[in-house]
Amino acid sequence: MTLTKKPETRPAASWGLATGENLWEYAPAPEATDHVRIEPEYGLFIGNEFIRSKPRKTFTVINPATEEPLSKVAHASRADVGRAVAAAREAHRSSWSKLPGRERAKYLYRIARIMQERSREFAVVESMNSGKPIKESRDVDVPLAAAHFFYYAGWADKLEYAFPNRDPRSLGVAAQVIPWNFPLLMLAWKIAPALAAGNTVVLKPASTTPLTAYLFADVVRQADLPPGVVNIITGPGEIGMELVTHPDVSKVAFTGSTAVGQMIARALAGTGKKVTLELGGKAANIVFDDAPLDQAIEGIINGIYFNQGEVCCAGSRLFVQESVYEPLIDKLKARLGTLRVGDPLDKNTDVGAINSAGQLAKITELVESGVAEGAEIFQPDCELPSRGFFFRPTLFTGVSQSHRIAQEEIFGPVLSVLTFRTPDEAIEKANNTPYGLSAGVWTEKGSRIFKMVAAMRAGVVWANTFNRFDPTSPFGGYKESGHGREGGIHGLGAYLDLSGNGTNGR
Amino acid sequence: MSPRAARTKTASRRRGPSVLEQRAAQPLAAVNGAASRADRVGVHKTYKLYIGGAFPRTESGRAYEVFGARGELLANASRGTRKDIREAVRAARKAFDGWAAKTAYNRSQILYRIAELMEGRRDQFVAEVMAAEGVSRARATRAVDGAIDRWVWYAGWADKYPQMIGTVNPVAGSYFNFSVPEPTGVVGIIAPEDSSLLGLVSRLAPVIVSGNAAVVISSESRPLPAVTLSEVLATSDVPGGVVNLVTGLRRELVGHLAGHMDVNALDAFGAEPEAAARLQEVAVENVKRFVAPPAAGLARYDWMADSAQSPYLIGEFVEIKTVWHPIGA
Numbered sequence: 001m002t003l004t005k006k007p008e009t010r011p012a013a014s015w016g017l018a019t020g021e022n023l024w025e026y027a028p029a030p031e032a033t034d035h036v037r038i039e040p041e042y043g044l045f046i047g048n049e050f051i052r053s054k055p056r057k058t059f060t061v062i063n064p065a066t067e068e069p070l071s072k073v074a075h076a077s078r079a080d081v082g083r084a085v086a087a088a089r090e091a092h093r094s095s096w097s098k099l100p101g102r103e104r105a106k107y108l109y110r111i112a113r114i115m116q117e118r119s120r121e122f123a124v125v126e127s128m129n130s131g132k133p134i135k136e137s138r139d140v141d142v143p144l145a146a147a148h149f150f151y152y153a154g155w156a157d158k159l160e161y162a163f164p165n166r167d168p169r170s171l172g173v174a175a176q177v178i179p180w181n182f183p184l185l186m187l188a189w190k191i192a193p194a195l196a197a198g199n200t201v202v203l204k205p206a207s208t209t210p211l212t213a214y215l216f217a218d219v220v221r222q223a224d225l226p227p228g229v230v231n232i233i234t235g236p237g238e239i240g241m242e243l244v245t246h247p248d249v250s251k252v253a254f255t256g257s258t259a260v261g262q263m264i265a266r267a268l269a270g271t272g273k274k275v276t277l278e279l280g281g282k283a284a285n286i287v288f289d290d291a292p293l294d295q296a297i298e299g300i301i302n303g304i305y306f307n308q309g310e311v312c313c314a315g316s317r318l319f320v321q322e323s324v325y326e327p328l329i330d331k332l333k334a335r336l337g338t339l340r341v342g343d344p345l346d347k348n349t350d351v352g353a354i355n356s357a358g359q360l361a362k363i364t365e366l367v368e369s370g371v372a373e374g375a376e377i378f379q380p381d382c383e384l385p386s387r388g389f390f391f392r393p394t395l396f397t398g399v400s401q402s403h404r405i406a407q408e409e410i411f412g413p414v415l416s417v418l419t420f421r422t423p424d425e426a427i428e429k430a431n432n433t434p435y436g437l438s439a440g441v442w443t444e445k446g447s448r449i450f451k452m453v454a455a456m457r458a459g460v461v462w463a464n465t466f467n468r469f470d471p472t473s474p475f476g477g478y479k480e481s482g483h484g485r486e487g488g489i490h491g492l493g494a495y496l497d498l499s500g501n502g503t504n505g506r
Numbered sequence: 507m508s509p510r511a512a513r514t515k516t517a518s519r520r521r522g523p524s525v526l527e528q529r530a531a532q533p534l535a536a537v538n539g540a541a542s543r544a545d546r547v548g549v550h551k552t553y554k555l556y557i558g559g560a561f562p563r564t565e566s567g568r569a570y571e572v573f574g575a576r577g578e579l580l581a582n583a584s585r586g587t588r589k590d591i592r593e594a595v596r597a598a599r600k601a602f603d604g605w606a607a608k609t610a611y612n613r614s615q616i617l618y619r620i621a622e623l624m625e626g627r628r629d630q631f632v633a634e635v636m637a638a639e640g641v642s643r644a645r646a647t648r649a650v651d652g653a654i655d656r657w658v659w660y661a662g663w664a665d666k667y668p669q670m671i672g673t674v675n676p677v678a679g680s681y682f683n684f685s686v687p688e689p690t691g692v693v694g695i696i697a698p699e700d701s702s703l704l705g706l707v708s709r710l711a712p713v714i715v716s717g718n719a720a721v722v723i724s725s726e727s728r729p730l731p732a733v734t735l736s737e738v739l740a741t742s743d744v745p746g747g748v749v750n751l752v753t754g755l756r757r758e759l760v761g762h763l764a765g766h767m768d769v770n771a772l773d774a775f776g777a778e779p780e781a782a783a784r785l786q787e788v789a790v791e792n793v794k795r796f797v798a799p800p801a802a803g804l805a806r807y808d809w810m811a812d813s814a815q816s817p818y819l820i821g822e823f824v825e826i827k828t829v830w831h832p833i834g835a
Contacts, residue, residue, distance in 0.1 A: 459827060461828070
């Protein structure tokens with residue numbers, strides 16, 4: 001197949017590496033897994049108990065790096081969704097909404113602390129189940145997830161200061177459906193603000209990545225939360241739809257593809273449920289000729305190959321000013337050759353496994369379309385493990401705006417490189433997408449940074465950096481990348497009834 | 507009462523035995539003091555659309571009759587079409603960048619100027635609101651004054667709301683991180699059907715104060731104060747295209763506005779609650795921000811109340827943009 005063609009070898013030389021010869025050998029450095037216990041089977045977590053689905057039905061969860069089964073999890077039925085929502089509704093009524101904010105806060109602080117205590121366990125399970133490199137789950141996903149709980153814990157008893165002249169009240173049961181690319185982090189983004197605001201939760205993790213969610217259920221029990229405050233159910237997309245459309249659900253939060261987000265939004269039209277959607281993206285990463293090139297290279301690499309490119313805000317469209325195009329591409333190709341692809345549990349791995357066979361097929365199909373439409377492909381000549389779902393870090397040059405690889409979200413380690421001459425041309429091209437989640441700008445000129453930042457129709461703009469996240473920092477999209485923000489004070493409003501003082505005839 | 511019902515009622519009242527089976531046209535009422543006297547024939551106003559700063563007639567060439575609360579014929583208003591909506595969206599998109607790029611101080615002064623010019627036409631607005639809504643002069647005056655004061659109130663927010671909604675975020679790392687509100691883009695507004703002026707202003711002002719451009723579908727049965735407002739906007743330094751107003755039959759218009767792919771948000775607060783679910787569904791096509799009507803409708807909504815104006819309303823039609831930059835030497 002065209003994708004495995006022999007790569008160019010010239011760029012490696014510009015890094016002082018002998019062509020075709022690997023000077024830097026890395027011994028395997030696998031993270032130990034013997035301290036981690038994955039149960040052979042997980043039930044649904046409802047009312048602080050793991051219970052079997054009715055009728056009893058399970059599905060297998062695998063490790064995408066080995067294709068070996070990791071565990072079996074319950075396949076929730078429609079009735080199970082009803083049970084989970086009922087447990088959450090009852091917990092909201094009888095305990096959680098009556099608990100003073102300062103007490104809710106302490107529960108959330110407990111969760112944050114326990115997650116920190118058990119951080120390595122979370123990191124290992126996350127990498128085993130999702131395929132992401134251990135250095136990422138260990139250094140990014142898990143610490144950020146704990147930080148989210150710690151941050152929102154502090155809001156639980158300060159809500160009236162966040163919304164002056166309102167009387168913030170919890171909404172009730174929040175139904176939350178999250179994706180497989182950041183299983184634990186997305187759980188934290190969803191659950192922490194929901195609980196801080198006084199809601200109870202039914203969360204459905206993605207069907208390929210439920211294990212850290214069930215590990216989190218263990219944390220909920222250790223923290224001794226009242227039963228029913230956090231409920232976790234697993235199953236396919238239809239179960240997620242069942243959950244969000246349940247009449248006793250007051251608030252829906254979804255992160256995932258734009259197509260599924262639209263299905264959900266249509267189903268909820270007219271119900272009066274509060275909805276936040278965090279959907280797809282096709283971010284522009286714009287490099288000007290005065291940018292610090294070596295830093296920009298690292299930013300570009302982090303922008304698109306972080307988490308195998310399975311990131312909604314990935315910098316998947318690189319716009320390079322023509323005057324620096326050649327040196328930048330040379331450096332980029334050379335840097336691509338140094339990325340280590342392989343065992344997610346190896347501490348040296350940069351790019352791990354693609355989450356599922358289905359996703360791998362989607363990436364492959366889009367990359368093939370790029371080749372077929374005439375873009376020029378480059379892939380480093382790295383060894384891929386013989387088993388598991390892996391894809392070489394890929395970049396395309398000679399991409400035009402109309403190519404599918406420049407328009408569609410690939411959600412894989414695939415970069416499309418385009419060029420521009422003037423700032424206005426960069427703005428025009430960067431904004432020429434229905435998405436608007438994130439963007440990147442690289443330049444040393446301060447006034448140009450602010451011009452570009454203001455011109456990007458995107459919810460997060462990274463200037464001279466990329467893919468940074470923090471619980472205090474709101475995240476979310478413009479246009480078809482969704483609405484609502486997660487993180488910071490802005491992430492709270494979506495979980496509160498802010499209709500204010502008095503009802504004004506309503 | 508719907509215009510059709512009003513018309514039938516009036517027609518049947520006038521029908522006598524010797525009249526043909528044909529609807530007799532009424533003379534246009536004198537809303538704006540255009541009363542004819544023995545020595546002078548009054549000059550009626552043509553009520554037109556407002557698109558891109560100009561006052562075109564609808565491309566359809568059609569009109570519909572607008573009746574006052576007492577059944578008198580007030581005007582032939584433009585019966586706008588899907589094509590007019592498209593033209594209005596195009597004009598709004600064109601105007602958006604420039605309006606959003608104006609300084610907050612500038613937008614603030616322009617909104618204040620709208621109030622100044624409305625004040626100058628106060629009597630005309632009072633007469634139109636009285637005729638449209640069938641309320642007393644005192645009540646109409648309160649509504650007009652309320653509308654004028656609402657512009658003043660929102661004018662003051664232009665350079666203040668970003669300081670309330672924007673934040674500097676203390677991230678755990680060596681980065682300068684801040685979040686600022688930006689206007690969402692082109693916002694469709696379905697104006698309230700009953701509150702012809704105050705209701706419209708209450709929904710329009712919070713949309714444009716942040717820099718959005720608006721496409722408004724006016725009240726169907728009471729469109730005249732809205733058209734007169736557009737004449738005020740045209741002379742208030744509001745750049746053409748920032749506000750566009752289409753009159754007509756709502757069932758022929760709202761779906762096209764809700765489904766338009768270049769409209770970023772839809773304020774359906776003034777829509778009929780029964781229509782809202784369908785509008786929201788259509789609006790999903792390009793993930794529009796959507797503000798629903800109150801479940802119980804607006805029948806008992808008090809537009810004069812303080813709760814009908816709020817900086818939180820401005821917040822419904824802005825996007826929060828977060829910016830990161832490393833801190834280093």
